[in-house]
Amino acid sequence: MAHRRPPAVTPGGTAAATSSGTAAVIGAGIGGLLAASALSKMFRNVVVLERDTLPQTATTRRCVPQANHVHALLASGQAAMEDLLPGFVDELLDLGAIAGDALADIRWVVDGQRLARGASGIPGILASRSLIEWQMRQRIERLPNVRILDRSDVIGLRGDRKAVSGVNMQRQPIGSTELVPADFVVDSTGRSSRSVTWLGRLGFRPPPESQLAVDVSYATRHFLLDASALGGDSGIGMAPGPSNPRSGFMGRQEDGTWIVTLAGYGNDVPPLDADGFLEFTKSFPTPDMHDALAAAQALDEGVRYRIPTTIRRHYSADDLPPNYVPFADGICSFNPIYGQGMSVAAVEATILRDCLQSSTADLTRQFVRKANRCIDAAWNLTVDNDLRIPSVPGQRSLRVRLAGAYASRLDRAAAVDPAVGSAFLRVTHLLDRPRKLFRPTTVLRVLLADLTRTR
Template identity: 40%
Template sequence: MGTSQTTVIVGGSIAGLLAAAAASPASEAVTIVERDDLPAGPEHRRGVPQGTQVHALLAVGQQNMERLLPGIVAELQEAGGTLVDGPGDLAVYTASGWTGRAPSDAKVVCARRPLIEWVIRKRVLTLPNVTVLKGNVTGLVANEDRTRVVGVSLRGADDVPADLVIDASGRSSKAPTWISDLGYDAPGEQELRSYVGYTTVPVRLPEDALPTGVAGVLSHPHPRNLRGGSVVPCDNGLHLVSALSMMNVDPPRDMPSLLEFVDRAASPVVGQVARTAEPVGDVVAYRMPGSRRRLWERLERRPEGFVAIGDAVMSFNPLYGQGMSLAAVEAVLLADTLADVSDLREPGLAGRIQGNFTATIETVFGIVVGTDSAYEGAELDGIEPPSADAAAFKKALSELATEDAEVSLAVKYVGHYFKPELLTAPAIREKVERWITEGRTSSKLDPTTIPGPVG
């Protein structure tokens, strides 16, 4: 390794922490610049307005975090996180009925965001070359001919030099403006505005609130019912009751309104379970426009030494619970790319890192677009909606997943492992095409009773 191999991470979010872990082996020093005071425990942080809402760490996220921080999943459980079999233990009602439950390897860590971030932060900050600097980044510092980023500027403080700058400052990232200030075009954007609303409250459930073998229940919003709800495990024996809304349906802001809202979900089971719950915290609402992708990898000209990661690249409808896991995948891709270089100033390195994120980002963004574009009035900028054939295939797949364990697991594994190729396997495609040809529909539409696992 050459001299002065330093990395600066903008933002101490989960994406920033994981990026720091990924960059640590290739750097003499990694500095995380964070504007918030980082709490000493699992407490809400002002810079994460959605932090009190439902979060889940999917199987692919766990696998990739373990690559970077071995033993981290066990540490999350020791801190109170709950490990459940997502496809097997969670009852999910959709427009097609109850998605078939079947035992799987797709375990999910359910915990509140502050706990997850705290456990990861503690672990990352044990790395001897990783430090946190409190500061507000105001721009990128470039060399004289502006071909390379060589650090970041801070409000009211000295610049922080770096050989590699990684922006993990989230959805509100100012990096497009920062590189424009250096004379480069800002990245293009793709956006799907489906106007998402969430309200969540932590609760304690009585032991018999859910059927045996069911850890939580979700009734997703869909184009025919813009209101949904969920009761899912979080940490330390608690659950979260959430109201979920789409297309500008205003989320409730107090407990009576929340209960009335979830009563109007497609399945009344959510409301029934929620009404047995004892609230143990505040009711907090959150709204966001939808999903947005910044096309950093398509820049024709880019400065060396700068990479964007996490929500600074793509932020999306949190209903799908994929954000933390996507950040973990990107961090491992970052680590793998850096493992092959001896100098962080290697020409083309930043562009190569950014490009290596593309396949996974396109997979996850495609999942979101395939679902949220179906809402009447959804606004698509720079995005083509799915074709009629693709929409028909997706509808049949969802219906078949209510009755067929193989298909149900394939559908869920796409979301849990980011592997869309599972749905084009010959056995799955043959079943779906037969379903369409025979004109069949789901028989699991009764919303009032959670069925047992499918065979």
């Protein structure tokens, strides 16, 4: 696979082609690629700048170490990706991705409660992060007005408070600084986004931030399992809760192997050695994962990753030039055990496209307002659950305590009523807002389940 030829630039000067109608995306991860897809529908030229060396196959790359671990493509993310790139999900399936029903084909244990099985109608996809990104890059590279430049490190912005006129970029290995002119810029460089620093140089104040010191460590290994190990199920998910803060997921991958990621809060760091890794799974409320791994063949020594804090940057249009937007993890970096990152980025990309199609006037203000609604729903969902974990520091407001108490009842109800489990998964897949769990029909099912269990 050859990357598209970049637009000609002269060192320290201007692009050989006019910058009129050009959008620049910083970062060629999943968020950046989806943003490029959205922008390609309205701009004559889109250039994607990536500091990493992009691989020619579906492999993990240096700047995305988290790609070694389990990644979830939620139903909302699938729908958004399919909206932007029609046929994309079928392409993943053709490459070996596993499709199934999120409740019927995956065993879920939530805070010690095994969810009752049933058809939820929520589509699930299991595939490696590397495969998803690689196939997406194939699609984006085929767009005639999009160019991807790897080994291109953006080091700052050109412009002022009125507008950004382009980005300063250094080709790797480090050479002279080059200007890439642009009429619109998206920063999709992820959790390590330098937007706050860059915008500060243009005179903008830093946005307010919310942080939660989750201190989550997770460890991942790959295995070979007998085809009948899970009786045809494609995965096991152990979700954390106050009674057992440990979590894990085990799922089939496109190459026939199984990926297992284990996670713990604070000092509860999952071991990587074979005995310790297996022993960690023994502490889960049900023996499914432990029993499957006890008979599995390990394929690697495993890798570990740690997220000390989750971060929500509360950008407003007043914090940004009118033609510049931060994007995806640059706005909000979630606790990865909930698997929201790719899907929220995909939804943001559809919002960006819709804002562009409705009007280019006040584009940044429109995007920030609408993206914040999507992000806030996902952020509050995970923060509320993390604050149920005793080791996570933070203020437990009355709302959080009441939500936690109801969540415990909901988990117990989902163990006997698949309809409650389906409603719960629709929220975690970001198809419904959390308030849907408080609809009278769902509350009644929760109360009836409680009465049934106490008899």
